[in-house]
Amino acid sequence: MVSFIQISIFAHELTLLLDIKVVMSKKDNTEQAILQTAETEFLDKGFALAKTTEIAKQAGVTHAMLHYYYRTKEKLFERVFQEKVDLMAHSLVATLDDGKPFLKQMEDLMGAHFDFIAENPKLPFFLLNEIHLNEKRRELYLPVLSSAVRNTLQNVKRRLEQAVKRGEVRPIRTADLMFSIFSLNVMSFVGQSLVQQAFDLDREDVRQFILQRRAENIEMILSRLRK
Secondary structure (H helix, E strand, C coil): CCCHHHHHHHHHHHHHHHHHHHHHHHHHHHHHHHHHHHHHHHHHHHHHHCCHHHHHHHHCCCHHHHHHHCCCHHHHHHHHHHHHHHHHHHHHHCCCCCCCCHHHHHHHHHHHHHHHHHHCCCHHHHHHHHHHCCHHHHHHHHHHHHHHHHHHHHHHHHHHHHHHHCCCECCCCHHHHHHHHHHHHHHHHHCHHHHHHHCCCCHHHHHHHHHHHHHHHHHHHHHHHEC
């Protein structure tokens, strides 16, 4: 027979467990708010001009709380950078499926990469500023970026070589293929402002232009590969 004391102990333990879950949920929400705000701040201003005080303010937390989660601005930047790189790498890997013809795999990969940039249009400028134009950042973060995409590049290389042997596609170096894919997709967004001004496009024209570029970029690559 369960005693009153046992019931009381159980109720107390259950209350503690629920309290812990509430605290953990609040912690997750707070950390997510900080990361989302930090991402916007870093992408808009770059590492040098981003302010942790502004990130804390926009995230609705104290500067001391932000410091509790991420000891330095560098640590916060590392987390944001790593998450964006991992997300990009995952979007590419998910398209590589041996059950699909190679050309279809390349079509899906290009589309996924284009869509990722469309959802993160400031990312190319961010990478250019923080990696290619900043020697310190390049030494720190280029290996992170390279490591994240290395598996994708190796998988594409293997699939490309197999497709060439089967006579499905024309020979091309993997480096040339991937550089063409990345260049076409990135330039569609980097050059967007120039195109908009040069051709006097309104917002809807730009939207249609971007949609058309997606299709055009894919067709350019597939035309190079088709026999």
